[in-house]
Amino acid sequence: MKFLSYAFAALVALASPVLAADGNDYLTIQLKSGPVVIELLPKIAPKSVERLEKLASEGKYDNVAFHRVIEGFMAQTGDVQYGNMKKGYDASRVGTGSSDLPNLPAEFSKTPFVRGTVGMARTQDPNSANSQFFIMFGDGAFLNGQYTVVGKVVSGMDNVDKIKRGQGSNGEVSDPDRMIKVTVGRPAK
Template sequence: MIGKLSAALFAFGLLGAAPAPDWRPLDPENLLVIDTTRGRIIVEMAPAMAPQSVARVTLLAREGVYDGLQFHRVIEGFVNQTGNPNNKDGGTSSHPDLPLEATFKLKMAGYRAVAAPTDGTVGFLGTVPIQTVSGQEALRSKDGTVRAWGAYCPGVAGMGRQAGEDTGNSEIFFMRGSSRRLDRDYAVWGRIVVGSDVNSVIAVGEPPAKPDLMLKVRVAADIPAAERPHLSMLSQDSAAFRTLVRQTRIARGADFSICDLEVPVRVDP
């Protein structure tokens, strides 16, 4: 039994993690810069989790579709919803609907779980919180991957859809609070890494009396180098991150959730 447990822990990187530099730069191709009427929000996109959703958000940003759109449905403690060209639920772009990308195959190599209860592990893919199947299922994997999904914690970016599963199009939303009931039901495509304070003050309402706007939405790589934001995340292999995890788990005890943690991100010169 001890041998099986150790193997599962090794599979998810809980034992034997190699040392790494403390900070790693975030890829500007996967950073979405949203200038709103309340300030700037920057999202790290996660193409490994939802490649078609990320490609669609990137395309619409580059087409200018998102520029000037309202946060048309904003619920305190729940979501900030936007991205519909008609500023109402049900609006779509000129592009076809997308298949649901609510789960994905996670490569175990390089993944560092922060906790591994018997029913599954929790950790991060980049800065995005995720959950996976159990360690025992990981041991049965034939291709070095396991089934995983995004965890709907504060700041997580999701792909909206209609009642049908395969109806994602242009609508996006950002979590104001935790709502794990959305896990495996809506595609997670990223997480806010700068501007959580902005996200929390977007005007509330369905629709708001005076909606806030996404004034300009750009991929960081498309912004001139001199103006482009440069961000780095704390390595999950670093002693500092392991200390953060340990302190959080001690503080929360049996109530610990992956939503209690965020991967620190800094703005570089």
């Protein structure tokens, strides 16, 4: 019987290897409304996952603003250069910064952009993702194959839905919400 359980588990793992995360490949983002748990997808975006985990483990994402938030589309954050609301926040430059690490190559996949998908933000250059990422409020098929999918929200999407929306033409947010603390791993129960 034990063999059948292992065999079944192996078949399940083989059936969905693209979306299976490793045991520790989670980010927990603490928002003012509560935690958001993101399952990272290292099998489809290993370099991007490694980057997010590195920046989170170094505390670089703590207090970083959701600087661009568009109703029905997405909430963007992760500008560790200009977006830290406790030190160095620059409202005129937030969204243009990155980390001090080199840009990442595109890791496009067939994984679709749907509600809860987490993608790497970039410029017009497909190989310009660095530290910024976004969480989808709804489906965005027009992004499929054009942006790197790095993860998916597995709990706390109701907290994502409470992020303050932008009023500007490009979703710019005045007095934005922020990621209070970002940690690698699932939250303690």
